[in-house]
Amino acid sequence: MGIYDTLNQEQKKAVFTTQGPVLVLAGAGSGKTRALVHRVAYLIAECSVNPWNILAITFTNKAAEEMRERVDGIVGFGAESVWVATFHATCARILRRHAQLIGYDTNFVIYDTDDQKAVMKDICKRLQIDTKVLKERTILSAISAAKEELTTPAEYELGAAGDYMKQRIAAAYREYEAALYKNNAMDFDDLIAKAVELFRSSPETLAAYQNRFRYIMIDEYQDTNTAQFHLVRLLAEKSKNLCVVGDDDQSIYKFRGANIRNILEFEQQYPQAAVIRLEQNYRSSQNILDAANALICNNTARKGKSLWTNKGAGSPIHFWQLDTAYEEANDIVEDIARKKREGRAAYAECAVLFRTNAQARILEEQFILAGIPYLIVGGVNFYARKEIKDLLAYLKTIDNGRDDLAAMRIINVPRRGIGVATIARVQEYALENNISFFDALVRANEIASIGRAVAKIEPFVKMIQVLRSKQAYYSVEELLCDVIEMTGYIRDLEASDEEDAKNRIENIDELLSKAADYGEMAQEPTLSAFLEEVALVADIDNAAADADKVLLMTMHSAKGLEFAHVYLAGMEDGIFPSHMATASDDLTDLEEERRLAYVGITRAKEELTLTCAKQRMVRGETQYNPVSRFVEEIPKELFDRGFFVQKRRKFREYDEEFVSGDNPQSQDAPFQRSGFVRPKAMLSPKKTSLEVKPFIARGIESLNGVSGLSKGMPEAAGVPDYREGDRVRHMKYGEGTVLAIEQKPRDYQVTVAFDGAGQKIMYAAFAKLKKI
């Protein structure tokens, strides 16, 4: 029983209490994942439970992956049979098998937020809803909220009596459901709701899964919504072996429908439940925990617990208030660079966390300027990019001809000279004859009104049909290559003078290698399953574990992670807590923000730095925000040098690295705010953002990007005739020195330091560099 000896008493209790409902209240950093993983191991090794009978549900793919890895590491045999997945992936997998029982094809597609919006836009037009008054977003979030509560359109309509707005929403909801059904599509909320519907309508199916999942574990239970609650209840109804793990203080997804009552009232739901509290924290120093505890005490709706550690007090907490957001970003970057130089921290041990994704940009600029490797986690979803969505729409149309949205997206992409008028007529015909948009295209010659446009439609239809016929024996990657080839998608991009054409091509290469990976990893690769995987993954996570990079992300994304050095940026009222929360008259909004702050603080192991700016640009206007109330809720004695150390001594030798040329001010003004002054030109946001744009557009990659793409399309271009170190000439940028040549799937990627235009990354085939 050696592996369980390292657990503390409470953790052991969580591991060994295998029968019946169990509620584990696990504070931040209390080793809950560890306990869960050991529990799985214990069930298999000591209780002779078949791994196949275990279900572990997490919220994020990241958490699922981590759990998977750790289970694989600790369970000797059969670990791969343990079902570890997110809620959405679990439901998608179940529906893939049984969707026909509730009237869907099993190759249904999953709609993301953009798809939903497109559908809703069309509906608003049809129902003549003025989107100035009632926005698509508003309707969609109302629908989402309804689905999270398992409210059907009919039920919603009943509740809308006497409320005109609600009635309009009810009508839109009804139409929306019909549209998705017609397209054989489900949105994220549907995945959960339809799974519940399936289980309710088919007792045999439910019984089969109840029989299979005899031991169920749910992580982050505080984030479950009502639909998820019912799903879990149904699955666990027979065995009652349900172990939920959560922390009411870390509930930060109310906006997504999370119902904190699920965890607060678990004991009422399951009166015989064993309740276990994990309060010993293994992550943070006492100072950090004291700060977190003091902060969260200001909340009322909580079970109440107090984290403790047997680590020492540790470093004091730092607080800096800077003049501008630029200085804030700059100081953070500078501090990280110093820690690295002094050998106090690796880059990968540092993380900058913020409230909104928009804050990432300004930080990114500073990281680029300082030449420090970084990685932005989250932000614009890779799969939401235009070029990716276009190509996926081709695959969707090949896979599922009923997805009108996909077909309409690509009918004129790339340009085929098919305009809105033609599309509208085809759409009308489809509606009249009750067929899909694509089927209407197939019968384009029967549509009298479209005239000569038939000639433009036919080649498109032909192409899709050819691709469909290849589907049976082609891999996803081959199919994708064919789509790119036949549509000339990349050729068009190369020919275009669009500024970010090369980034788009890179993204497509990324998609190709993703498809190739999928082909290799999946046990039974199918196009539908690939599309599903892609739909449920928030972002391509190429955060190579070994890469030494500073991580930048929102506090939401950081949940479940830990870092030795954490910077919380933008600690200002109006930013964090957000304006929405401070202006709201619902006090629970502010409490949710406070829980988020609690999450942020408890990510830190050794050092915590809170920063804010007196002045910052938000959506084009300058804001002057006071220091966050959350900062003030932390006892002053936990900070270094008392409270409100506005500026610490500057590190002069370090400044020299940044400041090009002489800067007399920095020589003898250590305490002056402007102790670290960069030439105006460099600081100017305009100039910087121009220079920086290509990097931002690429989003997830950083300076020394992750390479290692191997498979993909055949070479599009020959080997360049220049090598690293050579001098080259570019049509637009003039002369420069080649810094690096990297082989990418389609082409060579060349990094050049131009004498006049700075450093650029480009593709050899269309940069047309001349060796000189």
Add this chain to the structure above:
DNA sequence: TAGTTGGGTTTTTTT
């Protein structure tokens, strides 16, 4: 039909 321009708008967080 396609590209451009000017005007209006903005969820904060994510599966």
Add this chain to the structure above:
DNA sequence: AACCCAACTA
């Protein structure tokens, strides 16, 4: 500041 959309022009 950035994005999206509608109206306008080539």
